[in-house]
Amino acid sequence: xxxxxxxxxxxxxxxxxxxxxxxxxxxxxxxxxxxxxxxxxxxxxxxxxxxxxxxxxxxxxxxxxxxxxxxxxxxxxxxxxxxxxxxxxxxxxxxxxxxxxxx
Numbered sequence: 001x002x003x004x005x006x007x008x009x010x011x012x013x014x015x016x017x018x019x020x021x022x023x024x025x026x027x028x029x030x031x032x033x034x035x036x037x038x039x040x041x042x043x044x045x046x047x048x049x050x051x052x053x054x055x056x057x058x059x060x061x062x063x064x065x066x067x068x069x070x071x072x073x074x075x076x077x078x079x080x081x082x083x084x085x086x087x088x089x090x091x092x093x094x095x096x097x098x099x100x101x102x103x
Contacts, residue, residue, distance in 0.1 A: 003072045006065050014049045018042075 018024050024045065031037045054066045 003069065007069050010050065010065065010069060011046060014046050017049070018045065 018028075028038060028041065031041060050066055050070065054063065054070070057063050057066070
């Protein structure tokens, strides 16, 4: 419940930044209205935005929110890999976690 509310607020903030960014709006306009392409573009932009905000923000509460959402998303992916017996996915996610949090 908490994860969904925090993520909803982060998505709202990310979309607000998109509305004020002319270059991103131009890129969205070039996708010819294909719903799938727009969804993929927005999802990638959101993940990039979270990574950028984690590096740049000085607001401790905002940083905790970003970290919480990132950790919970990694946990969800790891849980799916464990349940499906995907040993490659498990090792890959452990490496990804080390690389993301080790810096």
